[in-house]
Amino acid sequence: MRRRVEQREDSAELIAMETQAETDYGSIAADAPVHRPDRNVFSDGFSRVDFVLVWEEPLSSQREESRGVSPAHKEWRKVFLNKLRDCGLLQEQKEVIEAKTKITFVLLSAPWSVLCYYAEEISLRVPLQVVTAPITNWSAQIFSRLSLPNLLSQDVPNPPPDFYTCQFRNNKLQRFLGSNNKNTFFKTSQRHQVLYEILARTAYGSVKRGEVGIDRLITEQVFTAAYPLHEGGFRLPTPPVSPQSLVLREILYSYWATWSSWRHYQPLDHIREYFGEKIALYFAWLGFYTGWLLPASLVGTVVFLFGFWLMATDVPAKELCDSGNSFTMCPLCNICSHWNYSSICVTFKAGIMFDNGGTVFFSVFMSLWSVTFLEYWKRTCSVLSHRWDCSEFQDIEERPRPEFTAMAPMTMRNSVTGAEEPYFPHTKRLNRTMTGCMVIILMVIMVLMFLMAVILYRTIVTVIIYESGSFLTGSAGRVASISGSVLNLLVILMLSKVYTSLARLLTRWEMHRTQSKYEDMFILKVFVFQFVNFYSSPVYIAFFKGRFIGYPGNYKTLFGVRNEDCGAGGCLIELAQELLVIMVGKQLINNAQEFIWPKLRCWWQKRKSSHWPKQAREKGGDEERTEVQEEEVFPWETDYQLLGCEGLFSEYLEMVIQFGFITIFVAACPLAPLFALINNWVEIRLDAQKFVTEYRRPVGERAQDIGIWFPILQVIAHVAVLSNAFLIAFTSSFLPRLYYAYTRDRTLTGFINFTLATAPRNYNQQHTPCRYQGFRDADGDYLPEYFHLLAIRLTFVIVFEHVVFSIGRLIDLIVPDVPEEVELKMKREHYMAKQALAENQFLGKTMIPGEKDVPSGRPISRPS
Numbered sequence: 001m002r003r004r005v006e007q008r009e010d011s012a013e014l015i016a017m018e019t020q021a022e023t024d025y026g027s028i029a030a031d032a033p034v035h036r037p038d039r040n041v042f043s044d045g046f047s048r049v050d051f052v053l054v055w056e057e058p059l060s061s062q063r064e065e066s067r068g069v070s071p072a073h074k075e076w077r078k079v080f081l082n083k084l085r086d087c088g089l090l091q092e093q094k095e096v097i098e099a100k101t102k103i104t105f106v107l108l109s110a111p112w113s114v115l116c117y118y119a120e121e122i123s124l125r126v127p128l129q130v131v132t133a134p135i136t137n138w139s140a141q142i143f144s145r146l147s148l149p150n151l152l153s154q155d156v157p158n159p160p161p162d163f164y165t166c167q168f169r170n171n172k173l174q175r176f177l178g179s180n181n182k183n184t185f186f187k188t189s190q191r192h193q194v195l196y197e198i199l200a201r202t203a204y205g206s207v208k209r210g211e212v213g214i215d216r217l218i219t220e221q222v223f224t225a226a227y228p229l230h231e232g233g234f235r236l237p238t239p240p241v242s243p244q245s246l247v248l249r250e251i252l253y254s255y256w257a258t259w260s261s262w263r264h265y266q267p268l269d270h271i272r273e274y275f276g277e278k279i280a281l282y283f284a285w286l287g288f289y290t291g292w293l294l295p296a297s298l299v300g301t302v303v304f305l306f307g308f309w310l311m312a313t314d315v316p317a318k319e320l321c322d323s324g325n326s327f328t329m330c331p332l333c334n335i336c337s338h339w340n341y342s343s344i345c346v347t348f349k350a351g352i353m354f355d356n357g358g359t360v361f362f363s364v365f366m367s368l369w370s371v372t373f374l375e376y377w378k379r380t381c382s383v384l385s386h387r388w389d390c391s392e393f394q395d396i397e398e399r400p401r402p403e404f405t406a407m408a409p410m411t412m413r414n415s416v417t418g419a420e421e422p423y424f425p426h427t428k429r430l431n432r433t434m435t436g437c438m439v440i441i442l443m444v445i446m447v448l449m450f451l452m453a454v455i456l457y458r459t460i461v462t463v464i465i466y467e468s469g470s471f472l473t474g475s476a477g478r479v480a481s482i483s484g485s486v487l488n489l490l491v492i493l494m495l496s497k498v499y500t501s502l503a504r505l506l507t508r509w510e511m512h513r514t515q516s517k518y519e520d521m522f523i524l525k526v527f528v529f530q531f532v533n534f535y536s537s538p539v540y541i542a543f544f545k546g547r548f549i550g551y552p553g554n555y556k557t558l559f560g561v562r563n564e565d566c567g568a569g570g571c572l573i574e575l576a577q578e579l580l581v582i583m584v585g586k587q588l589i590n591n592a593q594e595f596i597w598p599k600l601r602c603w604w605q606k607r608k609s610s611h612w613p614k615q616a617r618e619k620g621g622d623e624e625r626t627e628v629q630e631e632e633v634f635p636w637e638t639d640y641q642l643l644g645c646e647g648l649f650s651e652y653l654e655m656v657i658q659f660g661f662i663t664i665f666v667a668a669c670p671l672a673p674l675f676a677l678i679n680n681w682v683e684i685r686l687d688a689q690k691f692v693t694e695y696r697r698p699v700g701e702r703a704q705d706i707g708i709w710f711p712i713l714q715v716i717a718h719v720a721v722l723s724n725a726f727l728i729a730f731t732s733s734f735l736p737r738l739y740y741a742y743t744r745d746r747t748l749t750g751f752i753n754f755t756l757a758t759a760p761r762n763y764n765q766q767h768t769p770c771r772y773q774g775f776r777d778a779d780g781d782y783l784p785e786y787f788h789l790l791a792i793r794l795t796f797v798i799v800f801e802h803v804v805f806s807i808g809r810l811i812d813l814i815v816p817d818v819p820e821e822v823e824l825k826m827k828r829e830h831y832m833a834k835q836a837l838a839e840n841q842f843l844g845k846t847m848i849p850g851e852k853d854v855p856s857g858r859p860i861s862r863p864s
Helices: 061-066 071-086 112-121 138-145 170-175 188-201 214-219 248-257 268-275 277-313 315-321 341-354 357-387 393-397 402-407 426-468 473-509 515-543 571-608 614-619 621-627 635-640 649-664 672-694 709-731 734-743 761-766 784-814 820-842
Strands: 003-009 051-058 090-097 101-109 125-131 162-167 225-227 410-413 420-423 756-758 771-773
Touching (some): 051 188, 051 635, 071 090, 071 214, 101 635, 188 268, 214 225, 248 268, 277 649, 315 341, 426 515, 515 571, 515 649, 515 709, 571 709, 709 734, 734 784
16 A cells, blocks of 8 residues: 655646647547546646656665665755756656655646747647648558458558648747647647756756756666656556547557567557657668568578478588598597598588578578668658658757757857757867777777687587597587587677677767767667677688688697687588577577566566555554555556666667678578568567557657668678678688589589598608598698689679679669659648748738737848
8 A cells, every 4th residue: 555645836837728629630539439538637637747757765764874865866856856847847746655665756747838939949840731642551552453452451540640740930830730729739749858858958966067967867866767658558448449449558559569460560650659750760660671581581491491402412412421431530629539521421411401502592682682671771761751750850950969958068050050059079079989989999809809718618618528538529519619609699698788888878978969979879889899799700600710720730729729620510500500599599588588577677666666565554553544545556656667768779789780690691591581580570569568568658759760770781781792702702612512513523423522631641640541621732732723712712702792782783773762752742841831931921910919010110131
């Protein structure tokens, strides 16, 4: 049980308005046949709760001292709330008394005058005219042209209307749709943006010391949470109501977050309406990427099955398996024994599934697939950004970050908008950025040191298993390789957590002007590190392992340990194994974390907010029990039990790293797109459930695109072309087989013997004569075939990358970035915005009630 104490603090600027049941753009479900009362209101029943601040305090002074509750925190909190009141925000305090803690909720509401001032300040967009054009996508058009039923579509109730919009101007209020209803003119997400702007730029102490904004207060634990409220619960009401009567959160849960919605289109307009454009663009990109993985996974599966067929018909594999004791191989380590080549029959055949002619075709296919995917995403993104009024957000409309506004030491005129804006000197930022780069370099060096440690680990474990004489002796190399992959995955995940926190501190210190620039620099820092962190081991196996080992009698060493050679089955199958362990293992761990960890945290959060224990009620006596009674849980209490939204960075990073695995190393693992497709089907629902059911509602943020992630994807796509070219040329056996077929025997009979060299004479005099993989003569010198193959390999790399890049460039030229119909809509919207904002300048007081006449002796300024 809990006790609640309410404290009402009203601002002098309170504007009392009656809620009108009119249909306008600010309320999606205005036509809902069943009206359910809004619980997100003050005690007066009509002041809307736009934001909630929360802090916890121990009930006793002893506990307060033990928990380190600072008097400075109380003073900061008092100053902050007073300044919010000075800004015109309405406040109402509600307290919940628990067993050992008092939780204070401060409900904030912005009156009409505050909303109008800040809406113009942060350039909110408001509607001019309804857009009646239907919204379709390419797959729906294909189904329609083929006269086939579209199994992907679903009828989602209460679709948000689309509008032509322009930036809000208070003196042009009457020109905007819905301006007659002040309660619903601004959308709920826009009210949240206004409140967060005020909270983020309000100082509570010294500005020079960075004592500004709600984020810093939460970091200092002055407040425990700050969040806007969800719109009701997410579960469907009982008894059932018509779909049109559902609130937006219930619609998102029923038509998007449930597992049964896996085969349907995502309701992107509803997502945007509730969570804002940035989150909606993430889910739009994730759905688009997942859809494009379908053809890639189908082709990859066919190539993999083709490898199964080759296992049974491959002549070199049959030769090797039937060779018996014909090929005695040299030891793979200093204490290892000789072994028969025929003992790796199963491993060699398994390698054929990943190393065959089909992988060459698949590498070309995936290189072109990645280029085409990115080109068509640009088109889709331009359509969405225009539909959601974000086409010019970063160039013109984006305002400086509130923290930057409060802490910048000077101001300067914006060269684009002409407005006076806060400014931070470039020289100071450059010095800070260079410091951040040095930290990145140090962390990359640390990653390479861990990689070297893993390499030495594999070598040492192989030696230990051989010396132990256990039943694992025959599989020592495989055990060391698999355990090394798992160890590498654990190191990757550990270093990722450390560096992400460090990069966030560095980026905040660099003082970037806009939120987009701040996020881009943070993402770039982390991705450079993560790229090396995740891909260093696969790159080592693909291009360096087994390249610098020497030959029998002249082996090369590192720190006194013989350089690591590829396993008996070759490096390509080891690369496939490494990819499966890192990629699939990371996906399984992440999905388990996303499914289990939020639920455990929610359970613990609710447990902390549970009712009084029985003994505490008994100690209070009869009088105390009469005061404490069961009450309904209010929305701000319910949402406080949820988890704080952690943003989209980790979600994007997971997908972009996955994109790198399925493009850069696809020649080694044709099944990678299939695993990615299965993972993403699960990922979309897990992310949807997190945002709808487990996270507090985030503040809706605007965005023009997916930010710096798109250039990163382009870089990965280009790196993938070169990587696959070198993989096929230098790691795969495709070119040696092709060379042998054209110069020796088209049936590949004798290919196994062709790839094996005989140990030098001086080595065979002291050891059992043996063979090893290489193109060397009896003295250890390279044969002419080695140089012939080297020339063929380099030629293949040049031809491969030129052909793929040329076709990719052709696709880029053929596919326009912005569809023609979107360009026409943008021109129409610019024209309407110009008319709406310019017309009143010539009508004077006719269109602006209350505006004073311009004195006759004063010239009227006209736009140039």
